[in-house]
Each structure stands twice: as C-alpha cells, then as structure tokens.
Amino acid sequence: MSEDPREKIIICRCNDVTLKDIEDIIDQGITDIEEIKRLTRVGMGPCQGRTCIPLVAGIIARKTGKKIEEIKIPITRIPVRPVPLGVLVGEDEDEE
C-alpha cells in the first residue's frame, strides 16, 4: 500500500489534521467550514485557527469552485490566547 502524500501535508498544526483529512470530508459532501471544524477539530487547538483556517478556506474554495470571499471564517471566542486555568480560577476560602 503506497502512502498518500496528502497525509504528510499538515493543515492544522495543533491537531495534526492533514490535507487528506480535509479533502476526504469535502468529498463526502461536507463543505461548510463550521462543520469541517467540528468534525476535524481544525481551528480548535491552542492557536485557535490562526494558521489553518485560511488554508482550510482555500481548500474549500478550490474543491467547490466557490470564491474564497464567500467563505466566512468561524467565530473567534475568548480567550484568544492560551491561558493557564490557574489564572482564571481560585480556591474559595469557605470550601476547605
């Protein structure tokens, strides 16, 4: 079995999602970026899509013939940078 070179093309560095992963999903008929995000976890890693989302939008545009301008990027949520949980929470004095 020969290896598909697309498996070595990384689109999402955080969650190890390859070009093949994305194209396979589009081939199944799923072309909505939000759905692709939920299925593959692109854009859901620590960088929150900063590297991969434009690449994913480009692949969708190429495979579907849509203009990249027509593809809306997924919403950005807080926090926009990785934050250690210990910064956001604290122990309550009463709970000891």
Next chain:
Amino acid sequence: MRIKEHPVIDFSKKKGRKVTIYFEGKPIEAYEGEPIAEALHAAGIRVLNYTPRGRPRGLFCAIGKCSSCLMKVNGVPNVRTCITLVEDGMRVERQRGLEPLPQDYHPPKWKDATKTEGDVIIIGGGPAGMMAAISAADHGAEVILIDEQPMLGGQLVKQTHKFFGKRQQFAGVRGTKIAEILKEEIEKRRIKVFSRTSAVGLFQDGDKKMVSAVRNNKELLEFYGKAVVVATGALEKMIPFENNDLPGVYGAGAIQTLMNTYGIMPGKRVLIVGAGNVGVILAYQLIQAGVKVVAIIEAMPKIGGYFVHAAKVRRLGVPILTRHTILRAEGRDKVERAIVAKIDENWKPIPGTEKVYNVDIVALAVGLRPSIELLHQVGAQTTYVRELGGYVVRHDDMMQTTVKDIFVAGDSSGIEEATTAMLEGKIAGLAAALRVGKADLRAVNEVKKAHEELMEFRSGPFGARILEGLEKVMIK
C-alpha cells in the same frame, strides 16, 4: 550556535546574565532576557514537542501566535516557550501529544483581577501601537499600552535594514533604531505600559470597553477605557507541502527573531520560499549573520520585492528562481533536504524539473495575514481582501471599525509596511483621543497631515494594490 560577529548588531552588549536551564534533565546554557525556545535553538535543539500523531514539532512563528512551541515548563504543560523568558534552574521538557494536567496542583486563593483605568487602551506595542500611544498621550489622553512581547517595538526589533521612503519620517534609519526612538518617546510620556501581557478578550462594558489580559502567563488583569486601538500586527502564512510541519520549516519572522533579536544562528544552509520584500530582505540578513542562502524560490513569474533588495542578494550569488515551488521537506525529526520543482501556467509541478537542496532550514516568506482575532471576537465586521493579506476588518478613514470606539491600525488593518503602520497608528491614536474628548482641532489637522503622508507613500506601484484593497474595506 550563537552569532559571534555581526556587521550591524553588537550582541555582546545586549546579552543578559548567564543562567542554566534543564532540558529533559540536561543543563543548557541560556541568557536572561531570552525566551526558552530561542535558548534551546542556540543549543541545537529543534524538536520542542511531539504531536498526538507523533510528528515532531519545532518553532514556527517565534512571536507567540502559532502555538507550535508548546512545552512543559516546571511541570506545567502547554507553555508558549517562544515568548516565555528563561529563568535560572527552569525545568523544560518535550510534550508528547496531549499532556495530562498536573494532579497535585492547587490553585491560589481566589482574588479579583487587578483593574487599571484610562481613556485609551492600545493593544500591541509595534510601530502602529506605539505611534497611537504617543499621539493620544500628546493630546492629554490617559493611555494604557499592552504588549505581549518581552520588549516593545513589535517586528521593528528585528529589522536591521534601513528604511526608505521619500521625505518620510525615519527614512534611512534602521528598524531596530526606530523601535528604540519610539520606546524613548513612550517613556517620556505618562503612558502606562504593560509588557509580556496578552490581551485575551475585548468587551463592551456599558459605555466603556474592557480588555481582559494575562500578564506573564500568571496574573489576570482588567483594563477599562473609553476607546480601544487594536494594533496586533500580523501572522505568518503557511503553505501546504509535504512535511510542512517538520522542525526547521520556519516562518521568515521566526528566523529574524532568532538571529536579529537574540543573536542566535538559525541554521547553516537555508532555502527561502517567497521572493517578496520579506524573502529578499531575509536573504540579505542571513548572509550578514554568516548563513548560506542556497536559493530563493518564488511561485509567481516575477520577483515581488523591491528591485534594489533583489539585485543586492543576486550580486551576492543567491539565485532567485521564479515559477518554482517547494514539493516537500525531508529529514528525520528535522529538515535535512528540500525538494523544489518548476511549475507550469496552471501552477502544477513539471515532472523532471525537481531539484534537491541540502538545507537545514526552509524559510517561509509566503506572506502575512492580519491578526484580527480580538476584533473578530468583539464583533467587528470582517471581509476577505486578497490585496491586504486575507481576512480583514472593515474600518473608516479615522481607522474606526464597525464597533463604535474600537479602532484598528497597522498590519492588523491590512498588511503593508512599518511606515504606513506608524501613520495609521497616529491617525487611530488621534481619533481615539478626539473621541474620548481629550483632543481639539489641532488633532484634526494632524490627522489630515497623516492622511496626506499616507497617500504620498502609497503613490508607488506597491501602493496602487493597497489602495485597491482599501477600497474594499473602507466604510464610507
């Protein structure tokens, strides 16, 4: 390896106190003031973590944006080591996939975030943000300046070349020097500067704006103001090719950070992908640092960068191959070779034209995109504009976004140059000062002057493309 001699920068003066950090238990020499990933690179360590599928990962952006450098630091996983400074005795370990969270960790006692109030909050301490801060403060606004990096200056801190322009401010001055000048100007004014502070959320709080931020990865801060200027710069673009994640495939900016800011040799032999201004300037800077540049490849039929820069690197013997693309990087755990090929009119590689370059670094200078996440998060309208680097936020001629009293400036409003970033920063800073009721008619005149200077700078062939792009984002 560290750079011993450099024609432009004297690193011996910049180096901090020598300290020791422990990488997987092994002592590594480091210097105070440098980040962990950069110190490891100097010691020859390229692999910083392994992904869930077991692929090795190294640095990519080196400015805290891409999260490729996550490591376990003093037992805590997911630390952005490219912007976390070394401390004596620090324990650093490679992360493997998703690390379990520490079990014995007790959060500190709950306390409210430290609150700071001002008129104008500026996010980003690069050329646009610093200029915005100076301009707003000059008109009496209480200014808060937040920046994620260990030092102010944004990407100016690694620009060792002299800027040009016509009768522009700072023409003939090196970027590093401009950063110093602006920093001194900020220190002269009553501007509250928060370094190593990442803004993580932007909110409307009644009539006010609230910026939630984390300092030093430890402390939660809250900033309240009447207007916000977002000048968060840009991110490096990535392109798809085989093993594009192999350690040694670095963004051009990461290489500049290593060698021009911290005096660390990025590698021995480099292939540059992209012959725009960033690519050709990077080639020259690499040669200055004593690194061999084997070639610059460019997918377009023409060199994108300024002719003078391209001519200079060609004179130094670096071939620039247009209509070429990278097919793959190869190597075990790090780049050892790069395979490139010629492409036809349909951008397809032509079989039989492959070339193999033995390199340890592939530098990606394939463009930048605006860093708009905070603006997108707060609800500013975005649109895709190729000429400005991709997804951008819409703004008016005072740099105000579709969210009232939230302004944008510099690369985060569209990829351009440091000179235009400073002018846009000035406009945004003045506009914010006017909006909070601190500035008077003089500020309006200054805005007018800055607009004229912008138009003058954009009158060249590069500017025509920018103006076309701006036409698509402008709110009229």
